[in-house]
Amino acid sequence: MASVRSITQQLAGMDVAPKPAPSAPTRPAHAKQPSQQNVAKLLTKFAAPNPMGKAPSSSSSSLRPPNTNTNPNPGAAAAPGEGRTPAADPIGALDIGRYDGGFEQDNEKRGEKVYGEAAEELALDSSVSRYVHPTREWNLGTFDIGKPLGKGKFGRVYMVRTKGEPNYVLALKTLYKSEIVASRVEKQIRREIEIQQNLRHPNVLRLYGYFHDEKRIFLMLEFAGKGELYKQLSKHGCFSDKRSARYIDQMADALSYLHSKHVIHRDIKPENLLLGINGELKIGDFGWSVHAPGNRRMTMCGTLDYLPPEMVEQKEHNEKVDYWALGVLTYEFLIGNPPFEDRSGVNATYRRIAKVDLKIPPHVSPDARDLIIKLLKYNPEHRIPLKDVANHPWITKYRPKGLSRGGSDAY
Numbered sequence: 001m002a003s004v005r006s007i008t009q010q011l012a013g014m015d016v017a018p019k020p021a022p023s024a025p026t027r028p029a030h031a032k033q034p035s036q037q038n039v040a041k042l043l044t045k046f047a048a049p050n051p052m053g054k055a056p057s058s059s060s061s062s063l064r065p066p067n068t069n070t071n072p073n074p075g076a077a078a079a080p081g082e083g084r085t086p087a088a089d090p091i092g093a094l095d096i097g098r099y100d101g102g103f104e105q106d107n108e109k110r111g112e113k114v115y116g117e118a119a120e121e122l123a124l125d126s127s128v129s130r131y132v133h134p135t136r137e138w139n140l141g142t143f144d145i146g147k148p149l150g151k152g153k154f155g156r157v158y159m160v161r162t163k164g165e166p167n168y169v170l171a172l173k174t175l176y177k178s179e180i181v182a183s184r185v186e187k188q189i190r191r192e193i194e195i196q197q198n199l200r201h202p203n204v205l206r207l208y209g210y211f212h213d214e215k216r217i218f219l220m221l222e223f224a225g226k227g228e229l230y231k232q233l234s235k236h237g238c239f240s241d242k243r244s245a246r247y248i249d250q251m252a253d254a255l256s257y258l259h260s261k262h263v264i265h266r267d268i269k270p271e272n273l274l275l276g277i278n279g280e281l282k283i284g285d286f287g288w289s290v291h292a293p294g295n296r297r298m299t300m301c302g303t304l305d306y307l308p309p310e311m312v313e314q315k316e317h318n319e320k321v322d323y324w325a326l327g328v329l330t331y332e333f334l335i336g337n338p339p340f341e342d343r344s345g346v347n348a349t350y351r352r353i354a355k356v357d358l359k360i361p362p363h364v365s366p367d368a369r370d371l372i373i374k375l376l377k378y379n380p381e382h383r384i385p386l387k388d389v390a391n392h393p394w395i396t397k398y399r400p401k402g403l404s405r406g407g408s409d410a411y
């Protein structure tokens with residue numbers, strides 16, 4: 001596993017990396033302090049202000065409330081670009097709901113201070129001016145806290161709104177430092193945060209910034225208004241061809257983007273996917289992703305059902321593990337369970353994966369079947385490339401008219 005430092009160095013070399021903060025001596029005395037400005041700019045572009053606030057400069061926000069008149073088929077997942085609100089449209093207020101006092105309760109019960117190296121490792125603050133002063137622009141007092149959105153492994157997630165106008169709506173996720181240390185995942189968490197903060201794609205959940213106090217790390221995340229995709233899948237059992245194809249189209253685009261930034265996700269599964277306010281898909285969990293330019297890695301990770309043969313057999317692997325997972329996801333969307341699931345145990349599942357023991361039920365359409373077979377190839381090099389997924393007849397057939405793929409500008 002690459003060290004945090006080397007990953008940080010690699011990120012610094014990427015065009016998505018934040019510009020290094022000028023150090024105190026080189027900053028001209030008259031220059032404005034950048035951090036608050038930068039985050040505000042970022043939020044102006046991507047988050048949803050309330051109706052009293054200034055309209056954001058971009059119309060691509062998933063944080064906007066759903067447009068009531070553009071989606072003719074509310075049952076289907078809207079693809080990006082569908083049902084979005086032009087910047088000039090009136091923006092309805094998002095109700096952030098009622099706070100249940102969970103942060104304070106948790107802080108009493110589970111928060112312990114951490115010391116030494118771990119404290120240093122987890123002193124995560126995205127404000128650029130931390131190099132200049134010890135001041136921190138963001139803290140819990142910056143937000144009005146609303147309803148709980150969920151519980152994660154290391155803390156709760158709340159819907160929040162910035163107190164200052166134009167009152168951006170976000171998801172605020174807490175991570176208890178002592179629990180991170182007890183699970184020995186300081187480096188993994190740091191890596192997850194560093195990776196996610198540098199990614200910008202409409203189908204990748206945005207991490208706007210982060211800050212910490214003695215006991216906790218707080219992540220300011222894009223609010224995924226329609227929650228977990230997994231819940232939808234459990235509710236419906238499986239999805240229609242149209243809905244599945246639109247999700248897979250968005251996934252392929254997001255994965256192409258991640259791979260172009262040398263990020264391999266490695267943990268694609270419905271539990272890690274969220275839905276934006278317009279039903280668009282958002283990849284939301286980067287726990288196992290790795291930033292590995294030109295690197296073949298041999299770490300065993302990921303969820304069993306989505307593991308590709310090369311990982312089951314503990315061979316080296318590359319970004320094509322995500323192609324395999326996309327095939328498993330397509331299957332699970334259409335059929336309702338993953339293709340190699342074997343109730344008799346882990347080893348049986350492993351064997352089925354290694355043999356590519358794939359049985360596609362007869363009701364699956366020929367085009368969908370073709371794509372699944374082309375993604376679930378034993379040899380990673382034989383898997384259909386993501387650009388060809390985007391042009392596959394099963395995908396293009398269901399793509400909303402006027403939406404071309406091949407770049408994020410399509411949104």
Ligand code: ATP
Nearest residue numbers: 149150151152153154157171221222223224227228
């Ligand atoms: P787990 O192991 O359960 O996946 P985790 O630490 O990865 O935990 P998350 O999955 O990020 O935690 O968050 C827990 C839950 O909070 C999610 O399942 C989801 O329901 C909700 N949630 C998290 N982030 C957001 C968000 N940005 N917008 C809306 N809901 C969210």
Ligand code: MG
Nearest residue numbers: 152271272285
């Ligand atoms: Mg999660």
